[in-house]
Amino acid sequence: xxxxxxxxxxxxxxLSVRDWGGDGAGVLLLHGLAGHCGEWDGLARALRRDGHxxxxxxxxxxxxxxxxxxxxxxxxxxxxxxxxxxxxGRGGGGAGRGERDFVLVGQSYGGHAALLAAARRHPRVAGxxxxxxxPAGSTPEEVAGVAGWLRxxxxxxxxxxxxxxxxxxxxxxxxxxxxxxxxxxxWWPRFDAGVLAASLDENAVRSWWEEWDAVDxxxxxxxxQHGIIDAEQWDGMARRQPGLRGVCLPGAGHDVHLERPEEVxxxxxxxxxxxxxxxxx
Numbered sequence: 001x002x003x004x005x006x007x008x009x010x011x012x013x014x015l016s017v018r019d020w021g022g023d024g025a026g027v028l029l030l031h032g033l034a035g036h037c038g039e040w041d042g043l044a045r046a047l048r049r050d051g052h053x054x055x056x057x058x059x060x061x062x063x064x065x066x067x068x069x070x071x072x073x074x075x076x077x078x079x080x081x082x083x084x085x086x087x088x089g090r091g092g093g094g095a096g097r098g099e100r101d102f103v104l105v106g107q108s109y110g111g112h113a114a115l116l117a118a119a120r121r122h123p124r125v126a127g128x129x130x131x132x133x134x135p136a137g138s139t140p141e142e143v144a145g146v147a148g149w150l151r152x153x154x155x156x157x158x159x160x161x162x163x164x165x166x167x168x169x170x171x172x173x174x175x176x177x178x179x180x181x182x183x184x185x186x187w188w189p190r191f192d193a194g195v196l197a198a199s200l201d202e203n204a205v206r207s208w209w210e211e212w213d214a215v216d217x218x219x220x221x222x223x224x225q226h227g228i229i230d231a232e233q234w235d236g237m238a239r240r241q242p243g244l245r246g247v248c249l250p251g252a253g254h255d256v257h258l259e260r261p262e263e264v265x266x267x268x269x270x271x272x273x274x275x276x277x278x279x280x281x
Contacts, residue, residue: 001045003056005064010083011076016064017084020044020054025126025276026100028084029056032108032132034150034189034196036063036179039107039258046265052272053100057084059110061195063179068192072199074116081117082125089124101126103275105268107257108132108228109199112208118219119211127218127275129268132254134221136233137207138200147197156186163187175258213240220245220271222264224252245271 003018018037027047029040037056044054058065060080061072069076081104089100101124104114111133118128138146157163163180164173180187219241223229225248229237238244247267252259 001048003041003044007064008083008087010080011071013060013069013071013076013080014066015060015080015084016058017088018044018056018058019088020048020056022048022051022053024051024053025272026053026055026085026089026102027272028081028088028102028104029054030059030081030104030106030110030113031056031062032106032110033146033199034062034179034191035107035110035176036190038063038178039175040105042261043105043257043265043268047269047272050269050272053088053102055084055088055102057081059113061191061199063190067190068195072195074113074199074202077113077199078116078120081113082120082122085117085122085124100124103127103129103272105129106131106133108254115215116208116211118217119214121214121216125217127220127271128215129220129222129271131222131257131264132224132227132229134229134233134237135208135212136236137205138203140204143200143204146200147193150193150196153189153193156184156188158186160187170259171261172253172255172258175255209236209240212237215241218245218271218275219243220247220267222246222256222267223248224254224256224259225250226253227256228254 003020006017006019037058040056048054060069106114111130114128163177167173167176
C-alpha cells in the first residue's frame with residue numbers, strides 16, 4: 001500500500017502531505033518537533049487498511065515542506081493543520097468524495113498542534129489524539145535545552161548507521177534517522193535548527209489551559225510511562241476535560257509511537273471507532 005505526495009500552498013508557505021487514500025472517516029497525522037511525516041507510515045498503513053482516509057503532514061519547517069517560513073508561531077502551525085482539513089475535507093487533493101471530518105493524531109509538538117486546532121472548534125475536526133502532548137507550558141530553561149539539543153546534532157552524520165546509533169538505536173533510532181537526507185557527503189536533518197528553536201518561543205512564556213478547556217470533541221491521550229506528561233499535568237487535564245480517555249504504556253518513553261507502534265495502533269483504532277459512532281449519533 002503506497003502513498004501519493006501532494007503539495008499545496010497556504011499563506012505563501014508550501015506544505016507537503018503524504019496522502020494514503022481511502023474513502024472512510026479522515027485521520028490527519030502530525031509529527032513532533034524535528035520529526036517528519038514518515039514516522040507515521042506504519043500507523044498510516046494500518047489505518048488505511050481499516051478503511052480510513054489517511055493523511056500525514058510534514059509541518060512547516062520540516063521535511064518536504066517549506067523549511068524556512070517567516071512565521072513559526074503556534075497560530076501558523078495550527079492554521080496549516082486546519083488548512084489541510086479544509087482542503088481534503090471537501091474532497092480536494094485526490095481520493096475520496098464529498099465532505100469529510102478528520103480526527104487529528106499528533107505526537108509531542110504535533111499533538112500540541114492537534115490540541116490547539118481542536119480548541120478552534122472547526123466543524124471538520126471530529127476528535128484529537130494527543131501522543132505525549134498536553135497543555136502545560138515549558139520553562140525557559142527547558143526550551144533552551146531543547147534548542148541546544150537541536151543545534152548540537154553532530155551533522156553531517158557519516159552514515160545512516162551512525163545516525164541510528166546517535167539517536168539511541170532500535171526503533172527510535174531508526175525513526176529519527178529516517179528523517180535525514182543524504183547530500184554533500186553525509187546525512188543531514190531536513191530542517192533548520194534556528195527555525196525550529198524560534199518555534200518554541202511561545203511555550204516558554206505561557207501555557208495553553210484556556211485552549212484545553214475550549215476543546216469540545218472526543219479526546220484521547222496516549223502516554224509513555226517515562227514520557228514528559230507528569231502526574232500534575234495529567235491530573236489537570238483529566239479534571240478539566242472529564243471525558244478525556246487516557247492510556248499509559250508501561251516502560252515506554254516520549255517516542256512511544258516508535259517504540260510501541262502496534263499498541264499505539266490498537267488504542268488509536270479503538271478510539272476512532274468510538275469517535276465515529278459518537279459523530280453519527
